[in-house]
Amino acid sequence: MGSSLRSFIKDVRGAKTLADERAIITKQSAKIRTKLRDDHLPHEKRRVNIQKLLYLYILGEKTHFGQVESINLIASDDFVDKRLGYLAATLLLDESEDLLTLLTNMLNNDLHHPNKYAVSLALTSLGFLSSPELARDLYPDVENIIKNSKDPFLLKKALQCAAKLISKDISLLEIFNIEDITKILSNHSICTHGVLLGITKILQSVLLIGLDPENGDDDDGIDYANDVLSPLSLLLRDFFTRLENLNSKNIEPGYDVQGICDPFLQCEMIYTLKLYFQVGELLNSNHVLDYKDNFCDLLTRIATNTDSTKNSGQAILYETVKAIFSLNLNQPLRVLGVSILAKFLVGKDNNTKYVSLNTLLKVVPQEPTAVQRHRKFISHCLQDNDISIRMRALELSFAILDNSNLVDLIDELMKFLAKQDEDSKDLIIYTIDHLIDTFDTHTVKDENWKLDVFLNVLKLVGPFINYEKINDILIIINNTAQLSDKCNFLRKLLIISLDEKSMGISDENIGWRLVLIWCIGEYCDLLLNDNNESNAKIINESSITNYLLTLQECYTTTNHKIINYILTTALKLSIKLQGPKNIEKLRQVILGYADSTDLLLQMKSNQYEILFNQPVSVKRIVLETMPKFEKVAEKQENVKKTSKNPVSNEPADLLSDFLNDDNKTEAIAATDNNVGPTDLLEEIFGEKKDTKRPLKNGKEESIDQPLPASADSNVILPSNAAKIHDSASLNVYATLLSANSGLAHIELFFQAKSIISDLQTFCAVPKAQKLTLGQLHPSSTIRANQICKQSLKISGSGKLKLRVKLDFHLDGSPSTTNEQFDHKFDTTL
């Protein structure tokens, strides 16, 4: 070809920098554009320019301006031009182009061209660019070649082309004549492998139409089962023989691939036969299903006879296995299929491992026990170098996991986790998620072992576990039946953490730290009160306290989540430790955040400080050990909320609930300005019924934040509020908003008689109930006759009773006034 194309390519290659290259390309592109627009451009030049344009296309440049020109080339009488024109058309155009209509005529002409190479070009291009319009217009021309040509070279292309056209316009089924195919099959001289490939393709197109449920109705006038499938089934016997011969043939020169005879054709034939039976089953056609046993026999023979060591043989075996499982053939065949796949796992070839794991994953539901039998090989793949193999082995491990192999498999998974690093973070997260699910769905008798698993998990991959999953792990720990198991768990955690020699736990291991801190808060008294404790030298009040202090120092600026946990644990320890020195140290930790810039920490610190100073008897009630946490059905609805639930019963995360409540009251107050009191109530009741309320609040948070708090500082007393307390300084009213299914919502209204500042409310409920206290709204300072509101959520059972204690400063006096009163509601939870 022209030397100027060569020099253009050389120039581009020779460019020293990217900028140079760009300059050359832009210049050429502009030049080609002008040249092609020039009607008087000599023929030679035109051709060269199109060639250059194609090179630009390969480089990823814009080439749309050459589309018309390339179609013009097709019209040329010169074969070389025509070829270039078709190449350009197939590269630069696509099916959506209007220009395709321009092509129709040219294709039509060339399909009848005396030169078979021109016909071949037209067929190839039509195969590429087939659109429904082209399909309708040109199918008869293609069919003409199928009917009349004796040249395998054209025949194979025409068959492939027809297959494409039929899939573009299914109404062509009406004209499609199976006898044309039968005729070709019976003529040995033209029935080459290429032609057979074409036949499988056309059959696939036809069968896929039958398989598509959208074509099920015969409103297009075709009765698929009788008019199409039944005549098509006459080919089955012939196909079986051909496939069998191919498969058993050892060597056929020209079609041999690694000792396998034409794996391409074998695969296509197996796939075609599979489609036959899929359609047959869909339409319940005996014409096809009568041959099912023959097909099973044939697949068995292929599965046993094909060499599985070569890629080409594997391709055939893989196609065979896919046929077995997509038709759900008889059990011996399925087991055979699984063992073929298992054989793929053994070798070193990652390609076969990939294919095998992928397929095994799909067939587990059909043949679970057969797959389980190969557990060893699957576990082996967990150690593979290729992350995608590891991922699949991991998925498969969880897919075959059941009570019988739980322990062994989880051991394997631990070995697997031990070798993972930063790069396989996704795999680690996947493992954790599924481990937690596994323990949710499978009952494990040996809970000690279960906790050991999580100890290992935390140790190995703690830094990669997100907070939500940490919460799930905490739930599992919390729900463990035996206290001694929890104790053991904490002991092991502490020994590893406190032992200075073992530097196993890095500061990045937040997961480990959070679990440890939480467990200390919950269970350390059990450990400390155990007189038989042999590790008393390592585990004692001082070591634990000092450890918490170290952690607090270490994370004080870097991780507020941990500090939050530490504060709660410090508070809890105040009733669990004996030594006043240690307790004082912990109090100092809490105090240390009283003026933290982190609002959450600051609030927590202040509230805990107050709690800290309460008598032990009061604290015991508040800081009681957490109850067993039942996962609620809500989980599906709002996963995030569920994982927070267990903790929200505990003072630690009360604050997040405080915030939620805060938002709610704000939201209500915002409506307050626009509607009357009755409407307000409706609004509130309406909202209570809304099951997705927590989510809604979450949304409101963002909407309401910009609202200045002072804008809605007028809280109005609802008409149904009952007075529950009356003193010289203030009146307290209460409304019971709702009480059902173990959950009550109450609002308290504090009406000041003179100026009250720094109002603090403490509420207590009976032991069987849990209380969540909302924030005072609009503020803890109330002017005379103004009202301040607080909402309460009580969950549990029994009579609704409240003991309320109020601390405040009256009329700006520095001394604190205390008031306390009880109130019983008429409702029982």
Added chain:
Amino acid sequence: MAVQFILCFNKQGVVRLVRWFDVHNSDSQHSHDSIAQIYRLISSRDHKHQSNFVEFSDSTKLIYRRYAGLYFVMGVDLLDDEPIYLCHIHLFVEVLDAFFGNVCELDIVFNFYKAYMIMDEMFIGGEIQEISKDMLLERLSILDRLD
């Protein structure tokens, strides 16, 4: 069972051959981006220890193989039989090799239109149409002489 596209690029990611059989991808900017993504994905993979298959999108997985400095990539449906497409690629490379006589990257760069001719004799609309190397080479030598 159809190839969505065939791609050939070198280790630096410079495209040497590209053919989209799937129309939706043939919009030039889109295809340009896809190729860049494919190159990044494949070139980052471990040549020795990783499989020659990798998932690319919801509808496409890549089957690829490196021959010297050139990657040959096919995009196929997720449910397709991977190993057979490796055979496709290998056959294509064998034919290129036989046609050009010990093919190298430069042969393909300067004779890209011939490489397309070979591709088009092997594949039609994304389907393999001829698998006999002898038959292909015989046909190609005739076509080559028509110049």
